[in-house]
Amino acid sequence: MTDTTVLRLNGLSKRFGPVVANDDVSLSLARGEVLALLGENGAGKTTLMNMLFGHYLPDAGTVEVADEAGHLAPLPLGHPQAALAAGVGMVHQHFTLAENLNALDNITLGAEPLRAIRRDRRGARARIEAIMAHSGLKAPLNVPVGRLSVGERQRVEILKALYRDARILVLDEPTAVLTPQEADTLFASIKAMTTEGLSVIFISHKLHEVLAFSDRIAVLRHGRKVGEMATSEADEAAIARMMVGADTPRIARSAMAPGAPVLHLQGVSVAGRSQRDSLKQADLTVHAHEILGVAGISGNGQSALANVISGLSVPTAGHIRVDGSEIPRPSPARMVRAGVGRIPEDRHHEGIVGAMSVAENMVIERLDDPQVQSRGLLRREAIATHAEELARAYDVRGPGVTAPARLLSGGNIQKLILARVFERAPRLILANQPTRGLDMGAAAEVGRRLLEARERGAGIVLISEDLDEILGLADRVVVIRDGQIVETGSHDRERIGLMMAGEAA
Amino acid sequence: MMDILNILLSESFWAASLRIATPLIFGVLGALICERAGVLNLGIEGIFVVGAMCGWMAVWLGAGLWGGVLMAALAGAFFGLLHAILTVPLGLSQHVSGLGITLFATSVSYFTYRTALPNVSSPPRIEPFQPLDLPVLSDLPFLGPVLFQQTALTWLALMMVGLVWYVLNRTALGVAIQAVGDNPDSVDAQGLSVYGLRIGAIVAGSALMALGGAFLTMSAFDAFFFGMVNGRGWVCIALVIFASWRPGKALFGALLFGAFDALQVRLQTEMGALVPGQVFLMAPYILSIMALVIAARSADYPRALLQPWFKGQR
Amino acid sequence: MIRIEPRQHRSRTMDLGIPVLSAVIALAFAAIPLMAAGANPITAYGEMVKGVFGSVFALSEMLTRATPLIFTGLAAALAFRAKLWNIGAEGQLYLGAMAAVAVGAGWLDLPGLVLVPLIVILGAAAGAAGMAVPTYLKSRFGADEVVTTLLLNFIILIFLQMMLEGPLKDPMGLGWPQSAPILDQGMLPPLMDRMRVHSGLILALVLAAVAQFMLARSVWGFRLRAVGENAAAARHAGINVKRSLFGVAIISGGLAGLAGVSEVAGLKGYLTADLSPGFGYTGIVVAMLAGLSPVGVVIAALFIASVFVGADSMSRAMGVSSFLADLVVSMSLLCVLVGGFIARYRIIRSGTGRAAS
Amino acid sequence: AEKVKVAAIYTLPVEQQWISRIHKALNTAADRGDIDYTFSENVANTDYERVMREYAEQGAQLIVGEVFGLERAARKVAKDYPDTAFLMGSSFGPVAPNFSVFDNWIHEPSYLTGMVAGAATESNVIGMVGGYAIPEVNRLMHAFMDGARSVNPDVKFIVNFIDSWYDPPKAKESAFAMMDAGADVMYAERFGVSDAAVERGVKAVGNVIDTSGDYPGTIVASALWHMEATIDKAIENVAGGSFEAADYGQYSFMAYGGGSLVLDESLVAPETVTAVKAKEAEILDGLFRVNVNDDRPVSDN
Numbered sequence A: 001m002t003d004t005t006v007l008r009l010n011g012l013s014k015r016f017g018p019v020v021a022n023d024d025v026s027l028s029l030a031r032g033e034v035l036a037l038l039g040e041n042g043a044g045k046t047t048l049m050n051m052l053f054g055h056y057l058p059d060a061g062t063v064e065v066a067d068e069a070g071h072l073a074p075l076p077l078g079h080p081q082a083a084l085a086a087g088v089g090m091v092h093q094h095f096t097l098a099e100n101l102n103a104l105d106n107i108t109l110g111a112e113p114l115r116a117i118r119r120d121r122r123g124a125r126a127r128i129e130a131i132m133a134h135s136g137l138k139a140p141l142n143v144p145v146g147r148l149s150v151g152e153r154q155r156v157e158i159l160k161a162l163y164r165d166a167r168i169l170v171l172d173e174p175t176a177v178l179t180p181q182e183a184d185t186l187f188a189s190i191k192a193m194t195t196e197g198l199s200v201i202f203i204s205h206k207l208h209e210v211l212a213f214s215d216r217i218a219v220l221r222h223g224r225k226v227g228e229m230a231t232s233e234a235d236e237a238a239i240a241r242m243m244v245g246a247d248t249p250r251i252a253r254s255a256m257a258p259g260a261p262v263l264h265l266q267g268v269s270v271a272g273r274s275q276r277d278s279l280k281q282a283d284l285t286v287h288a289h290e291i292l293g294v295a296g297i298s299g300n301g302q303s304a305l306a307n308v309i310s311g312l313s314v315p316t317a318g319h320i321r322v323d324g325s326e327i328p329r330p331s332p333a334r335m336v337r338a339g340v341g342r343i344p345e346d347r348h349h350e351g352i353v354g355a356m357s358v359a360e361n362m363v364i365e366r367l368d369d370p371q372v373q374s375r376g377l378l379r380r381e382a383i384a385t386h387a388e389e390l391a392r393a394y395d396v397r398g399p400g401v402t403a404p405a406r407l408l409s410g411g412n413i414q415k416l417i418l419a420r421v422f423e424r425a426p427r428l429i430l431a432n433q434p435t436r437g438l439d440m441g442a443a444a445e446v447g448r449r450l451l452e453a454r455e456r457g458a459g460i461v462l463i464s465e466d467l468d469e470i471l472g473l474a475d476r477v478v479v480i481r482d483g484q485i486v487e488t489g490s491h492d493r494e495r496i497g498l499m500m501a502g503e504a505a
Numbered sequence B: 001m002m003d004i005l006n007i008l009l010s011e012s013f014w015a016a017s018l019r020i021a022t023p024l025i026f027g028v029l030g031a032l033i034c035e036r037a038g039v040l041n042l043g044i045e046g047i048f049v050v051g052a053m054c055g056w057m058a059v060w061l062g063a064g065l066w067g068g069v070l071m072a073a074l075a076g077a078f079f080g081l082l083h084a085i086l087t088v089p090l091g092l093s094q095h096v097s098g099l100g101i102t103l104f105a106t107s108v109s110y111f112t113y114r115t116a117l118p119n120v121s122s123p124p125r126i127e128p129f130q131p132l133d134l135p136v137l138s139d140l141p142f143l144g145p146v147l148f149q150q151t152a153l154t155w156l157a158l159m160m161v162g163l164v165w166y167v168l169n170r171t172a173l174g175v176a177i178q179a180v181g182d183n184p185d186s187v188d189a190q191g192l193s194v195y196g197l198r199i200g201a202i203v204a205g206s207a208l209m210a211l212g213g214a215f216l217t218m219s220a221f222d223a224f225f226f227g228m229v230n231g232r233g234w235v236c237i238a239l240v241i242f243a244s245w246r247p248g249k250a251l252f253g254a255l256l257f258g259a260f261d262a263l264q265v266r267l268q269t270e271m272g273a274l275v276p277g278q279v280f281l282m283a284p285y286i287l288s289i290m291a292l293v294i295a296a297r298s299a300d301y302p303r304a305l306l307q308p309w310f311k312g313q314r
Numbered sequence C: 001m002i003r004i005e006p007r008q009h010r011s012r013t014m015d016l017g018i019p020v021l022s023a024v025i026a027l028a029f030a031a032i033p034l035m036a037a038g039a040n041p042i043t044a045y046g047e048m049v050k051g052v053f054g055s056v057f058a059l060s061e062m063l064t065r066a067t068p069l070i071f072t073g074l075a076a077a078l079a080f081r082a083k084l085w086n087i088g089a090e091g092q093l094y095l096g097a098m099a100a101v102a103v104g105a106g107w108l109d110l111p112g113l114v115l116v117p118l119i120v121i122l123g124a125a126a127g128a129a130g131m132a133v134p135t136y137l138k139s140r141f142g143a144d145e146v147v148t149t150l151l152l153n154f155i156i157l158i159f160l161q162m163m164l165e166g167p168l169k170d171p172m173g174l175g176w177p178q179s180a181p182i183l184d185q186g187m188l189p190p191l192m193d194r195m196r197v198h199s200g201l202i203l204a205l206v207l208a209a210v211a212q213f214m215l216a217r218s219v220w221g222f223r224l225r226a227v228g229e230n231a232a233a234a235r236h237a238g239i240n241v242k243r244s245l246f247g248v249a250i251i252s253g254g255l256a257g258l259a260g261v262s263e264v265a266g267l268k269g270y271l272t273a274d275l276s277p278g279f280g281y282t283g284i285v286v287a288m289l290a291g292l293s294p295v296g297v298v299i300a301a302l303f304i305a306s307v308f309v310g311a312d313s314m315s316r317a318m319g320v321s322s323f324l325a326d327l328v329v330s331m332s333l334l335c336v337l338v339g340g341f342i343a344r345y346r347i348i349r350s351g352t353g354r355a356a357s
Numbered sequence D: 001a002e003k004v005k006v007a008a009i010y011t012l013p014v015e016q017q018w019i020s021r022i023h024k025a026l027n028t029a030a031d032r033g034d035i036d037y038t039f040s041e042n043v044a045n046t047d048y049e050r051v052m053r054e055y056a057e058q059g060a061q062l063i064v065g066e067v068f069g070l071e072r073a074a075r076k077v078a079k080d081y082p083d084t085a086f087l088m089g090s091s092f093g094p095v096a097p098n099f100s101v102f103d104n105w106i107h108e109p110s111y112l113t114g115m116v117a118g119a120a121t122e123s124n125v126i127g128m129v130g131g132y133a134i135p136e137v138n139r140l141m142h143a144f145m146d147g148a149r150s151v152n153p154d155v156k157f158i159v160n161f162i163d164s165w166y167d168p169p170k171a172k173e174s175a176f177a178m179m180d181a182g183a184d185v186m187y188a189e190r191f192g193v194s195d196a197a198v199e200r201g202v203k204a205v206g207n208v209i210d211t212s213g214d215y216p217g218t219i220v221a222s223a224l225w226h227m228e229a230t231i232d233k234a235i236e237n238v239a240g241g242s243f244e245a246a247d248y249g250q251y252s253f254m255a256y257g258g259g260s261l262v263l264d265e266s267l268v269a270p271e272t273v274t275a276v277k278a279k280e281a282e283i284l285d286g287l288f289r290v291n292v293n294d295d296r297p298v299s300d301n
């Protein structure tokens, strides 16, 4: 390994309207080095990489990339084509795959001249197969990408970069959707390639990965680079402190005896479009005064379970009882009426109607309520007053309750949803990934509210991919794996981790 | 019943079907290319008119038949470019822009025609494309008479089916067009221009549509009339979905529609006294809807259809 | 490189000024065909203004032309609000008109106080039925409503011709494919002596106001907006999305049906197959120009009607081809469309790499 | 003399056969210097009344047009402008004092062309492609059929309407379908039919306009309509201040030169020419009346 610099970012800045996403960020990367880029959600990591790759045009700053001979040369900005030509490959945070095409087409897309009358598919296939063999990253080439698993898609994304002879590989949260095993294999392959001179920047929220696989760590906070250190000198606590700028608050919880069952699922099956959103004969009971944690690797039926509890999908078999009474044909409205409060996983997509006002989003689940309407007409004053009160009580900050909800930041959108849910004092609360994308303060607030509801006597289903969150909040933990729910009977990290991976019962 | 069978077995019926289908083939292929790239082009009806007018006008002014075809394609490409600018970089509503283009292209054609020819009492005629009577091939049983009553433009349409299929499925350009209609980010991330691909596809698709119009004035007939496009463009919009955005199926759909129409004319002559003629006129449309209902389940839309995409925005 | 960014702040002057400016630019473009046809554009503009505002008659004619456009514009605006792409207002218009003559042309000889409401309601119901079918096909089979409503326009028009030669044919019509006239007491009363503008305009304005109010103030409007803006969130929040779509389909079709009622019972008196010169399609344009707001629809309809009537009258005064009117309308549409874009977005030209803001 | 100000309003473009005859007659009068002529074409029925009023307001002395879609409204307008003369194509009668009507009453020459066709067909099948089944079309078709049957009782007709005024490709397809069904003479009511006839080498009969120059060797005979008689009479009346509400329909009769027959004698058997000429003379002398039937014609089967 040499330490010649292959990439230098100099003073990159980028604003989006009022938001300063990056502020004067400089970084450099050595040949064969693995640099981990860390920071909270919204810190500006993706933005920085998007400027490097040419998706975004920086407001200020330059990028230099080494050519084959190792001489740094300025990279024309704002042109992915130029970045690719300079040997920069990027695997985006969200898949950039055409799902109607197969992996071969996705990989060769853009690599072949568009004017050519013929494609050399055979040659391309041979080259990809060689790369697959060499890197250990394998994916079926002939199937439309829409039918591949997330892990396979992730590998296709990396193959895309390697096929373009990337010497600098940017990976934006490559393992967010992978199982720990898949993540390990991936890193092993990448590590192997770095010995041949590949340089890597990877973004991750999983500190253990960062510690295990990176050589160096850079941390962004509020768009600025706040620190850099060699991985060998870092530990989790130090990184966390650097990311947040303070020590993380701890949540206190008291012991409490569970009460009567508020949710009872008995042999519930859901036939989803794929393995991932199916449930098989699931049994589950949640009691009053109890937080039930549902642990599991993403894509094992969590969304099917959430859809059943929130009334979005009708089970093909089994019974659902809320507060002792059976819900025959579940629908979101029936669930709300039965006293179920639902915090959806994707708050932007399912939680709010972004174009409607904050106040309207606060009453969207209770349009039949005489406080909200009389004779079919909205009681606008009452709605506005109510919204002001609620916003104050739940600390929803933003441009005001009459502004469109989409203008709120992610954390405040979540607070809006919490306010809407908790206000009705639900008997049962479904909290699906409630702190995803929230900063530490906001996440602590969600935890506090959930514990408060538990105290009041609600039963809570907490679905989360963050095992730490579950272990911190839940009274009881179950694991969901392959559409089946298994009791763990313990709070033991190791054991639950193994069960999640399907290696222990 | 025997009548219908006799009709279906006759060469002239299939020749008529193919003839009626020809403008639709051009139109469906054009619309298909636009939609594969993610843009709905409701300008098609007007682009047909412009193609019909310009092609004819060019020939009438002495450009020669193929010169007319070229002019029609260029005119179609121009209005396609207009639609492309409005819907791709500006990301305006594809529905409204399309309807606006239809209104604009139609009125420009009519106004130009009338201003150029203020005092005609009967539309001037041109010497249109003649059926290609290819030796040997035309002697084939059944197929010969069906195929070889057709003009060069029908042949061109049939070749376009193959060409569009080949380009879409066998060239890098086609793969990129399919990708941009499914997920523009996939193209952007590979260093290709989303705007360039979409604009190019719309321009090319619109040029093809215009050939459908040109067929009407340069092959099916030999003069330009107001209102002669008569909804053929709209039919193509429906046929694209029926065809699940595939050139081969597009040919099939257009032929099916042509066959319904040809059958309609023939049944009307046979049974006109028994059933109101309109029942037959309606049949192709009703059958199209039925076909759509059946095909809808499996129809997988280009995922990015109707979705504007802006560079550097998420 | 060109970038497009949403404007952070939209000023009132821009919101109002840009559409006006776009219209003016469109008129400037209209000089091209005018000069091509050998007319003096300045005189032409004068004639155009005179054609709309030059007399009470001209003004009343503009309002007459705007009336059906308000109905079809509302039909499109409400459906589009819910992301239900109803392209079939043209057909629904004819369904409404057919229902109007079916009951109004002598079948029921009732006093006007009963007959007029009956005609209006049945006309709306027929239009509504016309939109219910594609909505059903959409929710049951997933058949794209853009295509089904478009194709239904043709089917309905052919069906109309069949009816006009069959059951609806006027026995006194000397064989013409036209319906018998609506009874005098069944006609929507005219608003002015010797003018064509009729009370259908009042109905249209009232319905626009009601729609505006209901959209903003009613639970129905709330649901509709929620479904249109984010159907997944609406469903999650317990709103019955299918029912909302059906509701708006019925209303949209009904409004389009009323356009037909208004034309046949307010203006023509009897039905022919050329009742509408594309009011259904123009309604879509009106709705989009209006930003899908009901009150905006009224303004946009008046605008389109003014441009058409003005340009049409001008073409006669200037002796240029009357196809000019459609040309000016389409150019105005495209210009206003682009203008609306400029009001909402900034187009930023930026050199490579350097700060742009 | 002062030129008479004439304005015409057409619901279709001036290329349409029917309208082209009025347009031609008015252009001829304008070229002669008798009138100032302006016109609006393709006016939607919805807008028709406005255009009528606009022309009346602008001082047109004679307004010519067709009010088949708006008989009532047009008469209302005429009442509001009693000093303006209206001469309108209409199925109904005139209204005093100023609303006159005309129509293309060329059933007489149509009958004669029917005789030619009936004699010309060898398969005894005649195809007829129409636009819409409206009385002015039906009437001529029936006259034609009567004429054909008068010389050939075995003749059968195939009748088809394409429900469009302007779709030559469609009319052509319709004609092809009839030829496939055995028709060897075509009644060309629409543009497109003669073209099909040329391609298949069968004969065609023209209607309203003379297209024999465009299709030499195909058009055996045509029933022509001449609006000159009607228009000139109306202009004369307006100029002389004697315009009154009247039915000008008769000016389309052969006796007034409003209708005529042209034959291509090289394509028609001499004895047929003789018979037709004889019948023509009978009509002109008022010895023979062609029957008027406005019902929708249907195919024989």
Ligand SMILES: Nc1ncnc2c1ncn2[C@@H]1O[C@H](COP(=O)(O)OP(=O)(O)OP(=O)(O)O)[C@@H](O)[C@H]1O
Pocket (backbone or CB within 6 Å): A016, A019, A020, A021, A039, A040, A041, A042, A043, A044, A045, A046, A047, A048, A093, A437, B312, B313, B314
């Ligand atoms: N295209 C854009 N338009 C507007 N705002 C943007 C855009 N891209 C990023 N932002 C804003 O810039 C900030 C930084 O976003 P960025 O995606 O870079 O964060 P990140 O560090 O990658 O977060 P995460 O860990 O969630 O991926 C955020 O406030 C985000 O809302």
Ligand SMILES: Nc1ncnc2c1ncn2[C@@H]1O[C@H](COP(=O)(O)OP(=O)(O)OP(=O)(O)O)[C@@H](O)[C@H]1O
Pocket (backbone or CB within 6 Å): A017, A018, A019, A041, A042, A398, A399, A406, A407, A408, A409, A410, A411, A412, A437, A438, A439, A442
């Ligand atoms: N599209 C927008 N238009 C106007 N203002 C916006 C827009 N998006 C975000 N904002 C404002 O910009 C600020 C930053 O938003 P952003 O989503 O980046 O917050 P954040 O740092 O991620 O906060 P949180 O931790 O609560 O998610 C907020 O005050 C928000 O109201």
Ligand SMILES: [Mg+2]
Pocket (backbone or CB within 6 Å): A045, A046, A047, A093, A172
């Ligand atoms: Mg990111």
Ligand SMILES: [Mg+2]
Pocket (backbone or CB within 6 Å): A041, A042, A409, A410, A411, A437
């Ligand atoms: Mg955030």
